[in-house]
Amino acid sequence: MSSKVFKTAAEALQGLTFDSMTVMSGGFGLCGIPENLIAALRDSGAQNITAISNNAGVDGFGLGLLLETRQIKKMISSYVGENKEFERQFLAGELDLEFNPQGTLAERIRAGGAGIPGFYTKTGVGTVIAEGKPTMEFDGEEYIMETGLKADVSLVKAWRGDTQGNLQFKKTARNFNPMMATAGKVTVVEVDELVEVGSFDPNYIHTPGIYVQRIIEAKCEKRIENMTTRDPGLGRGERGSA
């Protein structure tokens, strides 16, 4: 079989990037973001990108890189503003912003990947989110319709992947990555560790390789946004708690 494995992030994006493309990028805050692929997307020079991502990175890191270079025209996100450059461009009217409730965003991406063009949810009923959206009543309660989302390319960060594209995610770095893997016309993945086929127990694969077209192994910096720790003087007894 023709290989899914590429050597570098730049090679993995070769031929996939173009102006006015829609890109999904995994992660929650800076946790589980495809750092190397984002940098390669910046270097591709693609302009007027619509970026679907729960957050918008920080100044100089994550999607912040693409904001700095003004390659992003529109963001579809649930929470932004950890990022001065974002705020500046938005307030200057240089950047479009579509807020989605976080769960609606996650479900829209899952729906896009699952061939579901629309679904009903209670989230946002009676708020600005509902404006202009079709509604339907079920059991006497009002729901609004949300649509599925797809992307030209999905950039995904996983923990381990095999050469067939089977993926495992680590802890809360999973977040939006598995759904985005299903919703890209082409899905490109960077993993901390690339392993041989057969390394995973088939019971515990989070994303089957069918969703992955290209994969690279790459070292991530993994910046921490809010470092919070406990006083090391306190006992570790609690760790035994269930």
Place this chain on the structure above:
Amino acid sequence: MSSKVFKTAAEALQGLTFDSMTVMSGGFGLCGIPENLIAALRDSGAQNITAISNNAGVDGFGLGLLLETRQIKKMISSYVGENKEFERQFLAGELDLEFNPQGTLAERIRAGGAGIPGFYTKTGVGTVIAEGKPTMEFDGEEYIMETGLKADVSLVKAWRGDTQGNLQFKKTARNFNPMMATAGKVTVVEVDELVEVGSFDPNYIHTPGIYVQRIIEAKCEKRIENMTTRDPGLGRGERGSA
């Protein structure tokens, strides 16, 4: 915390069964069915049950037990008829049957558990399945609306479970079980092996304990419907194939 662990299937269903209840029962064919809980449901004597299950068991096993005793009034399934008693009752007009395409059934159950009262799908457009259902056009194509499904009680079969109700499923015995666990007002699970909390790697839990109200360990017979094997004379070389 008050314990989720019960000793027997009968005790686990205590207080949950009643006439005209809706029950979801996991499994595909006879693979991954909650054998002991089905038998206990029969023994509860509940009548006029609506059973949501991909299949209807076989004569004398699985949901076949509840058909024999005429405790099932209606089945919502995708494929039936491995079962003479089922056929007899259906043809005699004693049993209601609602066919759902298998993927529609799976998604309806997932939607029910996820608080999604309706979603659109292309499955069944132009067929009898579409009759009487709302439709909507997306990108020039017609889709039909399907509704979410819930149950009074979901009977689930898992491989291993811990005392908090975290579950792991084995191979293709997973099938409908995880979604049904989310869609029951009360979810009762039988596992091959009950383990202590902390036995699982939290990265590889298929069903978080939040969905499980009661759990038992019970021995399953695990009948095989279609035993198919290879000639033992053939070499095992192929097993090395990827």
Place this chain on the structure above:
Amino acid sequence: MAWTRDDMAKRAAQELKDGFYVNLGIGIPTLVANHIPDGVDVTLQSENGMLGMGPFPYPDEVDPDLINAGKQTITELRRSSYFNSAESFAMIRGGHIDISILGAMEISQGGDIANWMIPGKMVKGMGGAMDLVAGVKRCVAVMDHTNRAGKSKFLPECTLPLTGRNCIDMVITDLGVFSRGEGETRFRVTELAPGVEIDEVKAKTEADLVWG
């Protein structure tokens, strides 16, 4: 004497029952975790994809792949499980979380909540707040009773853009506790902070409540 932030968190913690699955918002609600009553075992959900959120890590345990919804580094417990964001919000939207305790800017007498944007200021987004108030079985809002200008935040109608409509079951302020049961349309004063007189609360409340 009106309740402090910590008092309010402590009072909110009384709403947690043994076996509950709980989502705590940012701010005062985060403090609730410090006041869970003895003998009450709850499981904390973090909407970025975790059940069984543990305490902050010791410095040598910090893992950038393990954060909570406030993007703080945290730890796991023996009961923990991880899942993706769609599964996390399916859990929330599907009514599987027993209680959400969240901060508010305004609450209306009909149980509407506003807590995500102030027109004219830079808007950061609603994150998971709209999903939580729409989906969780029981929502408890914690806020100061009045704003810095002394104006009531418990109002006939919210003036700020809503996060959700008719979704708050209990309001805990520095002055007391206001709750309504299943199917009740109006809030009732159920508790006053020590030393707070009902007349003071009435004077500081624009919402129409059941006062007794």
Place this chain on the structure above:
Amino acid sequence: MAWTRDDMAKRAAQELKDGFYVNLGIGIPTLVANHIPDGVDVTLQSENGMLGMGPFPYPDEVDPDLINAGKQTITELRRSSYFNSAESFAMIRGGHIDISILGAMEISQGGDIANWMIPGKMVKGMGGAMDLVAGVKRCVAVMDHTNRAGKSKFLPECTLPLTGRNCIDMVITDLGVFSRGEGETRFRVTELAPGVEIDEVKAKTEADLVWG
């Protein structure tokens, strides 16, 4: 000489390209797995929740927890993965499976397929067939060209209840191959079984096809 069942399966196998994810129906389509061309590596999906379906087990390997959609005992491969039924059909409905090869009772000239029920007979259900024809990128139907009475099964309109409308891209019968490209409304005869004359096919076909 018209194709045998095995010939039809072999011809269908030619539609599999290297790297494809494939769903095979019950009956003749199951035989396709025996004819996958050398150098073509495909991954078989089983809609009950598996990618990378392996061959039947040796008798000492049989596992009741490992079956295919035909409820036959099977084995796993090194590449295999398991998932639940909702995820399996999300994969199918979302257009991620490259090709589905399935049996048919009737095909219409507009690409409709009927393969799940005969009115008046006990109906077993559609299983996953409606989802597959609606969702998979390319659907190839395999069937005998005529029924036992010699009547065409390739028709202007199906007479049996439909499984799906306008979803079949290629029809392989014992007499030949009929296909239409992306966006083409009509089927074209693209291949005849060895020794089969076009006039015989015309005589046995009620559907309006492109005959040249």
